[in-house]
Structures are given as structure tokens and as C-alpha cells.
Amino acid sequence: MGMTQAEKILARASGRETVTAGEFVVGEIDLALLHDIFAAGVFDMLVDVGVDDVFDPGKTVVVVDHLVPAPSAEAAAIHQRIRDHVARLGIESFYDSGQGICHQLLPENGHIRPGALVVGTDSHTTTYGALGAGGTGIGTSDMVYALATGRLWFRVPETIRFVFSGELQPSVTWKDVILYLAGRFGADAAQYKAMEFGGDGASRADMSSRLTVSNMAVEMGAKFGLFAADEVTDAYLLDHGGVGCDPFGPDDDAVYEAVHEISLADLAPQIAMPSEVDNVSPVGDAAGLAINQAFLGSCTNGRIEDLRAAAEVLEGRHIAPGVRLLVVPASRSVMKEAMDTGVLATLVDAGASVLAPGCGPCFGGHGGLMGPGERCIGTHNRNFIGRMGSAEAEIFLASPATVAASALMGVIADPREVEVKDA
Amino acid sequence: MPDETMVGRVWKFDNDISTDVLSPGQYAVAPLEVRKLHVLESVNPSFAQECQPGDIVISGTNFGCGSSRETAPENLKAVGVACVVAESLARIFMRNAVAVGLPVIVCVGVHDAFEDGHEIEVDLATGRVRNVTTGVELQGDSLPEEMRGILAAGGILEVLRAQGGRGT
Structure with a gap:
């Protein structure tokens, strides 16, 4: 029996041949993202539990993006604490105030690889599914655990697959598509599940559009919002970080909770x-x-x-x-x-x-x-x-x-x- | 393992209670004593002041949708909420609730079966939910053992402490 893209990601991360939806696994974290709302607190909590380093400073990325430019003295002080912790822990991938939003910077700078298991202290960590990565949001306590141990528990999600055909009309974009999906299927349609975006229509979507769709997968409750890694992904990665990728996606005989066919040509701009x-x-x-x-x-x-x-x-x-x-x-x-x-x-x-x-x-x-x-x-x-x-x-x-x-x-x-x- | 059944007074909320409602963005980095006072204020301004230790929150679907902010379950716990029983729970909220030691379970039918002020009995291990006031009984989803283990320890940081700060 084949695996969905989510199952493949969690099988590899947990060192298993196969996993099946519903199982609990302990996955090795490939990349951990923290931003300035939570980073200082997480690092303080790490100290509080008696841990004076992170599992891998090279797999930890910190971005100052929410409180920028600092709107208050308190925010500026939080940034000072983050800089101190980052230096102390030897974290090299530190994007300080003004460089941009984490979910833009990580793809832009080649941090995200297809198939990787990425956790972030931000719900929109699902964005990385655009590159075929299992990106998902976690809270601060889970992040402390992940940084201390390099691992975290996961429930292997069921997957809902969306198969897109045809071409979008002029002035209709993939933002309209993901809004349409949220409207048609509901804000909790993919609760605790993974979404896969496939079909000819999806393979024609450029990376910017894929990032938009995967970003908003969480607005339907999804744990992951996954595109297969293909030529579009390879070209993007060559441009951003310089290392291309092999194709990566679900097996043809993967088992889905549901498969929905969507005709792109039928859609109007949505709100x-x-x-x-x-x-x-x-x-x-x-x-x-x-x-x-x-x-x-x-x-x-x-x-x-x-x-x-x-x-x-x-x-x-x-x-x-x-x-x-x-x-x-x-x-x-x-x-x-x-x-x-x-x-x-x-x-x-x-x-x-x-x-x-x-x-x-x-x-x-x-x-x-x-x-x-x-x-x-x-x-x-x-x-x-x-x-x-x-x-x-x-x-x-x-x-x-x-x-x-x-x-x-x-x-x-x-x-x-x-x-x-x-x- | 501590007692996994609890009885409490009900506060009832509707669908799609978001993390912006549970932990408004303006107070995202405010201290707990300040930010807990704003929990649910946009839908029930007196909740934070009047909630008593042991009270139980009932809600419709998609409770806790939105951001990854752990302050959402933390705020609820800080004003005394002992458990959240919802028609459905947002994934990150559920994860965070377990991580901070706030019991949560999914129970279809719970929104219709309760009103504010009713008394509710919840059993985390079996998923059984009973309206003590009306006698109505419902069968919710029992909480998986993996999550109950973390709750029993008092949250994932306590698990980590017990492991000496490292993985098992």
C-alpha cells in the first residue's frame, strides 16, 4: 500500500519504512523556526528546564519579523534578549529586524527542502508545503521540547487530496482558489489532516502561488498543505540557495480520506x-x-x-x-x-x-x-x-x-x- | 495518574472561537496576569473576571482556530478553566493545550446539550460527557494515551524535566 506525501515525510523523520494515518510517531526535526513573538520566551524556558544549548544550532532559524520596527520599548527589549540568546546558542541563521517575514525568508534563502519536517512557532509554517516540505505550527512548550531533544511527537494525519484541472481565468489567482476551497469545504475541513494539492492545474502553478495556497492550508485546519516537488520546485531552489531537488510526492496508490476535483476555469475572484x-x-x-x-x-x-x-x-x-x-x-x-x-x-x-x-x-x-x-x-x-x-x-x-x-x-x-x- | 474525571460549571461559546479571541494580538507579549484578563472578552466581556477555578468551557466547532500562540490555552488555564469540551478543536490549539496541561476533548453534540451555568461531568479516558443538570449523556472522543500522559505529567515541559532535559 502506497503512502501519501505526509506519511512519507513522517515515515522518514521517524526512521520507519512506512507509517499509516492515525499512528503516533516521534519525528526527528529537520528545521526549527522561531520568530520574535515567541523566541525570547522559548529560550528563557529552555534555560528554566536546565538546557543550555539547542539540539542543532545549524537547524535552528530565528527571525525578528512581528514587532518590526520595534513599536515599543518593550518590543525593543525583547529583541535585545533574542540577540543575546542567539549569540549564546551559536545560531547562525538569524534574520534580524527589517529583513522580512519568516515564511518569505526561509524559502528565499534555501532553508526549506522537499520532504523535510519543519516546525515553527507560527501557524503559517504550513507555507513550506509549497516546496514539498512538512511544515507545521507548534506552540512554545512543544518548541522547547523540540529544541532540547531534536524530536517531537506527531500523529500521522489523514490526507485530503485536491486535484486541479484547467487554467485560471484572467484576474483570478491562486489566492482566489484557496479562499474558494475554504468557503466550499469549511474552516475545519482539514482539521488535524494534511491537504495535498495536485493535478495538472497545480503543476502549472508558480512557486509564489503555491506559497499562497500552502500558507492558507492552516485556515482549513490543516497540519500540512503539500504540493509535490517538481520542476517548478527544482527551478525555485536553484534560484534560492543554489541546490535543486529531485521529484518528491505521494505514491500513486496512496490512500486518501477524500479526493476532490476542482476545475480552475470555473472560478471567479473570491472574497x-x-x-x-x-x-x-x-x-x-x-x-x-x-x-x-x-x-x-x-x-x-x-x-x-x-x-x-x-x-x-x-x-x-x-x-x-x-x-x-x-x-x-x-x-x-x-x-x-x-x-x-x-x-x-x-x-x-x-x-x-x-x-x-x-x-x-x-x-x-x-x-x-x-x-x-x-x-x-x-x-x-x-x-x-x-x-x-x-x-x-x-x-x-x-x-x-x-x-x-x-x-x-x-x-x-x-x-x-x-x-x-x-x- | 491523576483523576481524569472532572465536574464543573459550564461556560458556553459558539463556533470558530479563534486565538485572536482567546489571546488578542495587542496583548501577545503582555505578562500572563494582564493578558489572561482579555481571554474571550470580545465575545463575553465578563468571562475572565467571573470564571472560577474548575469551570469548564463548552464550544461549537473549530475552537482555538488561528495562530500557534500557546497563550490561548494558557490564558484559559490561568483564569481557572479545568477543561475545554468542543464539537471540534483546532489542531495547534489542541496540541498546545496538551503541552501546557489543559485537558481538552472533542464531543459531538455538546454545544446543543449544554447551556451556560449547567453542570458538566467529563471523563478524559473514556470520552464520556454528562450533563449533570439535565441528565443527558454524550460519548465524545477519548483522549489518546500519548496526550493523557503529557497532561498527567502537567505538560510537556514537565515531561522534558523528567527526562533530564533530553530525549528518551
Whole structure:
């Protein structure tokens, strides 16, 4: 009997020939990621349990991305503690304030390998499934255990496979696809399970799109959101870190809990309405609602492809009066490329405020929070109550093109309508 | 192994209670004494103040969805919650609850079977849930032995301490 991609990852990590969904295994950790919300606390806890090193400083990556630039003296002090711990523990892969969001930096710098078991103190660690890796979020106590021992317990998940066929229509993106899946199947459809994204449609998706989809797999409850590693993965890895990869994916005779066929050509731009990620409709259903803020960024959609898509909508135009457009490139290298290619100038000319790479507004930390009664449309991944400041603010989630079109019109808008007006 | 059955007063919540509701982002790095006071405040402003040690939270589906912040189960534990019984639990929340020593179980039908203030009896080992007030009994998912072992130790850090800070 064949194995799913998740089973293959956990079998290798636990030194077994095969594993089956439902089993508990102890897996060897290939990479552990910590970011600045939790890193100092985790390292303090490690000291508290009497452990003065980490299992492998070369397999530990620390990123300062949530509280950047430090919004308070307390945040700055947390960063100081992190720097002290990182130096003490000999961790080389340390991305300090301003370099970008962890889920952008790790793929960008070649840390993620197909088949690897990656744990992070962040739910969006599922992002690494885009490269065929078993990335999953854990909490701080589990991270302390993982750093001390190099291992962690896992339940081998059942897998739901999504098979994509056909081509997306113009102005429809893989952000729309993952929102559609959340809406159709529900925010807990993949609870404690793995999702696999396959079929011809998935193999045509570029890496930026795959990162968006795997990133949001956790919004359906998934433990992993996996694409097979293929030529697209190989080319990306050669560009980012310089070491390509062999194909890696599920066996043809793997056993799935369910298999769903999705026709990409049938999809329209989608929008998640307040206050659940699975409250999804075609964007037309929300069209015309006035917005106060538009947010282009996050680990979901802050890459160069996303900024470019927004710039294409906003080229030579200006956002509506009374709308704030926040642009947060996912990393410094994304920002640099956006500068070098004129994308950033287009966005600034259109009225955007550009913020330093980081997570600030997306997790409700700082730098673009909402007041009561305000409405935001963003490219990020969560629209929960209170996610961006006031519990009385409303958050809508959509693609970069839809967010740009909405900023332009001052109301939620279908990007296809905006383009039609131009023609 | 400590007693795996418990009886407590019910606080009832609906579907999709997220980690942003359990541990709002603005207080992400605030000390426990501060941040616990904001647990669930956007859906029930008096909960944190009025929750008593031993009270039990009942919820609909996807409880604890969202981020990996362990402060979510930690806040619940800190205001006295003895157990969460949900129609379904978000994966990382469930993992984190076990890691910090907060018992959680899944029990389909629990949301309809309870109201605020009812008394509930929960057995982690068998998954049996009983409404003491109405007499209704439900069969939930028993918690796997691996997780109950961590809970019995008082959380995964206690497991680690018992192992002398290293793997077994």
C-alpha cells in the first residue's frame, strides 16, 4: 500500500519504512523556526528546564519579523534578549529586524527542502508545503521540547487530496482558489489532516502561488498543505540557495480520506467576509461596500508577484480619497526588486504608504490597525474579530488584484470590472 | 495518574472561537496576569473576571482556530478553566493545550446539550460527557494515551524535566 506525501515525510523523520494515518510517531526535526513573538520566551524556558544549548544550532532559524520596527520599548527589549540568546546558542541563521517575514525568508534563502519536517512557532509554517516540505505550527512548550531533544511527537494525519484541472481565468489567482476551497469545504475541513494539492492545474502553478495556497492550508485546519516537488520546485531552489531537488510526492496508490476535483476555469475572484476565513463568496457579492483601508502584504501575498499584480491595476491611477493603502513587502529583497522594477514607484504614485517588511498589521500588532466601525480589505490570511485592532472593525480577504481594484474605487470591487472600464 | 474525571460549571461559546479571541494580538507579549484578563472578552466581556477555578468551557466547532500562540490555552488555564469540551478543536490549539496541561476533548453534540451555568461531568479516558443538570449523556472522543500522559505529567515541559532535559 502506497503512502501519501505526509506519511512519507513522517515515515522518514521517524526512521520507519512506512507509517499509516492515525499512528503516533516521534519525528526527528529537520528545521526549527522561531520568530520574535515567541523566541525570547522559548529560550528563557529552555534555560528554566536546565538546557543550555539547542539540539542543532545549524537547524535552528530565528527571525525578528512581528514587532518590526520595534513599536515599543518593550518590543525593543525583547529583541535585545533574542540577540543575546542567539549569540549564546551559536545560531547562525538569524534574520534580524527589517529583513522580512519568516515564511518569505526561509524559502528565499534555501532553508526549506522537499520532504523535510519543519516546525515553527507560527501557524503559517504550513507555507513550506509549497516546496514539498512538512511544515507545521507548534506552540512554545512543544518548541522547547523540540529544541532540547531534536524530536517531537506527531500523529500521522489523514490526507485530503485536491486535484486541479484547467487554467485560471484572467484576474483570478491562486489566492482566489484557496479562499474558494475554504468557503466550499469549511474552516475545519482539514482539521488535524494534511491537504495535498495536485493535478495538472497545480503543476502549472508558480512557486509564489503555491506559497499562497500552502500558507492558507492552516485556515482549513490543516497540519500540512503539500504540493509535490517538481520542476517548478527544482527551478525555485536553484534560484534560492543554489541546490535543486529531485521529484518528491505521494505514491500513486496512496490512500486518501477524500479526493476532490476542482476545475480552475470555473472560478471567479473570491472574497472572505467577516469574520471567518470560510465566509467566502464571489467578490461581486460584496462589491460596493465602502472601505477605509486596503492592505497589500503578509506572508500570504507580499511577494513581488503580488505587488506587481496590484501595480498593474493601479498604474497611472490614484486610489480613492479617504482610503489608506498600506503596502508591506514580504522581505527586503522583495522590496528591492519592487524598487528596481518600478513597481514600488507605481504604488507610491497611486497613493500607497510603504512600510518596512514585517508582520505588523496582519496579526493586529501595530502599524496599520483599525478603529471601530472601519472596514479593511487585505491580501492577508485572517479576518477574525479583533485581528487588526478594534473588535468592531471589519476585515475582508482577497487577492492583490482585488485589493488594488478596491483601493482604486474606494469600495470593494471586482478587478475584472476595473479592467473592463479601461478597455 | 491523576483523576481524569472532572465536574464543573459550564461556560458556553459558539463556533470558530479563534486565538485572536482567546489571546488578542495587542496583548501577545503582555505578562500572563494582564493578558489572561482579555481571554474571550470580545465575545463575553465578563468571562475572565467571573470564571472560577474548575469551570469548564463548552464550544461549537473549530475552537482555538488561528495562530500557534500557546497563550490561548494558557490564558484559559490561568483564569481557572479545568477543561475545554468542543464539537471540534483546532489542531495547534489542541496540541498546545496538551503541552501546557489543559485537558481538552472533542464531543459531538455538546454545544446543543449544554447551556451556560449547567453542570458538566467529563471523563478524559473514556470520552464520556454528562450533563449533570439535565441528565443527558454524550460519548465524545477519548483522549489518546500519548496526550493523557503529557497532561498527567502537567505538560510537556514537565515531561522534558523528567527526562533530564533530553530525549528518551
